[in-house]
Amino acid sequence: MIEFHDAGYGYGGRELLTEMSLTLAPGSFHFLTGPSGTGKTTFLKLCYRELQATAGRVSIFDEDTRGMERDDVAQLRRRIGVVHQDCQFLDHLSVAENVALPLTVSGQPRDDGDLSDLLSWVGLSEQINARPPELSGGERQRAALARAVIMSPDVILADEPTGNVDWEMSLRLLQLLIELNRMGKTVVIATHDLHLIRQAKSQVAARVLRISNRRIQQSGADL
Amino acid sequence: MKTILLPFLNFSESTSGRVVPPSGFTAQLTVITSAAMAFLAVFALALSMATGRLAERWGNELARGSTVRISAPAEQVDAQVAAALKVLETTPGVAAARLLSEEEETLLLEPWFGPDLPLDTLPLPALIDVQETSDGFDAEGLRLRLAGEAPGAVLDDHSRWRKPLLRAAERLRFLGVLSLILIAGVTGGMITLAANAALAANGQVIRTLRLVGATDRFIAGAFVRRFTLRGLSGALIGTFLGMIAVALLPSADEAGSFLTGLGFVGAQWLWPLAIPVLAALVAFAATRVAASQTLRRLM
Structure with a gap:
């Protein structure tokens, strides 16, 4: 699904990630860990072609991302749901409109019933007409998750989704991501919260990718 | 579907049209600029059409007409008029020649001297109105013949002031x-x-749209749609106000014969309606170019 072939990324003459060779298989569940500033977000950006590998090769859905046209990148992103740390909403649109944005930009019709079900699933049925600035941190993360999954993507990438929420909300978000994985979605969660990883191990066969010394180190399912 | 209020029209816009947040300053700038330019365009169009009519009128009225003016002692006027008319009748290229009556001369002088002109007290020359054929006549040859037959006759073929x-x-x-x-x-x-x-x-909006899979065409379209509508609505306002201003200009009759009327006549009033369409096209093209350049830069 997403393959790194001896891939690396550098910027301004500095190598941030190097010699990465791994495969994120369909339906797999990965945690991406490592101290702050080690390149977790950069790794995720390589996974949805926000950044392009400066060494080696990254393939997404069997397509080499090098030299990809921008329209092809847009098509690719419709198959990858991304939950950003800062959520990135359009503040002038309602929560419902923000969540349905992937449908809007891809020209697909919006089914209000399905949208309502999705917002109920993430516990935001009361905030359907609210504007993003009116939401709490946890609500924003859940809205971002709803937006990430509305197109039923094959891959869900979550960058510190529990970074700004309390433990109870973290568990709730984790549960949502586990449910998505059980539906067959590939899930990658970047986090440095080891408690969260331990919490997940009883429910899902998660692998841990640890970034250390600019390289990815893979651990097994046994956490 | 939601409804937003454009400057004076209600346009229904889907979410795809509203992904660009309404930004007050640029929105107002676009609408005001478009309105002001459309207002000026109406006047430029009116000027262009008025001068077109002026040129056509001067061309038609003066192109085929000449005047022979006869200034002679009172006892010789009739003889010289008869001689001049005889010369004109036999001149190739002259379709008709006719002595203007005193009433006609009075009408010609009325704009300058008023209706109560005592014509008989003034030493006015006799005027012969000459109509040319489409081929015209040899003005120099006619002048020589008139000088021989009617020494007081002066040919004015209008060309020296018609052309400028x-x-x-x-x-x-x-x-x-x-x-x-x-x-x-x-x-x-x-x-x-x-x-x-x-x-x-x-x-940030562009980055978010790209994150969720928007193509450059979609993003550019959102901006282009918004600016085209702003350009169109501003131009409609400006054109409407410009047409009212032109309609309220003094008419040619009231302003005197020197003004030919800066405005539109008949079907010409339809021409300003093309201005909002052109403004929308200009806004469409300008925004499309700007958006494609910016999106290419924001890789």
Whole structure:
């Protein structure tokens, strides 16, 4: 699904990630860990072609991302749901409109019933007409998750989704991501919260990718 | 579907049209610029059309007409008029020649001296109105023959002042057209600046749209749609106000015969309606170019 072939990324003459060779298989569940500033977000950006590998090769859905046209990148992103740390909403649109944005930009019709079900699933049925600035941190993360999954993507990438929420909300978000994985979605969660990883191990066969010394180190399912 | 209020029209816009946040300053700048330019365009168009009519009128009225003026002692006037008419009758290229009556001369002088002109007390020359054929006549040859037969006759074929007037009218018309082109260019430039400002201010919006899979065509379309509607609505306002202003201008009759009426006549009133359409096209093209350049830069 997403393959790194001896891939690396550098910027301004500095190598941030190097010699990465791994495969994120369909339906797999990965945690991406490592101290702050080690390149977790950069790794995720390589996974949805926000950044392009400066060494080696990254393939997404069997397509080499090098030299990809921008329209092809847009098509690719419709198959990858991304939950950003800062959520990135359009503040002038309602929560419902923000969540349905992937449908809007891809020209697909919006089914209000399905949208309502999705917002109920993430516990935001009361905030359907609210504007993003009116939401709490946890609500924003859940809205971002709803937006990430509305197109039923094959891959869900979550960058510190529990970074700004309390433990109870973290568990709730984790549960949502586990449910998505059980539906067959590939899930990658970047986090440095080891408690969260331990919490997940009883429910899902998660692998841990640890970034250390600019390289990815893979651990097994046994956490 | 939600409804937003554009400056004076209600446009229904789907979410795809509203992904660009309404930005007050650039929105107002675009609408005001478009309105002002459309207002000026109406006047440029009116000027162009008025000078066109002027040139056509002067051309038609003067092209085929000449005058023979006979200034002679009172006892010789009739003889010289008869001699001049005889010469004109036998001149190739002269279709008709007719002595103007005293009433006609009075009418000609009335704009300058008023209706109570005591014509009989003034030493006015006799005037012969000459109509040419389409081939025209040899003016120099006619002058020589008139000098021989009627020494007091002077031929005025209007050409010495018709040509400069026609040239002036043509230049005025050209300036009107040039003004329209400049107005379109300035409108395009201003809208490009406003679109660039809006695109720069909405970098985060563009990044978010790209994150969820928006193509450049979709993002550019959202900006283009918004600025085209702003350009169109501003131009509709400006055109409407411009047409009212032109309609309220003094008419030619009230202003005197020197003014031919700066405005539109009959079906010409339909021409200003093309201005909002052109403004929308200019806004569309300007925003499309600005958006494609900016999106290419924001890789």
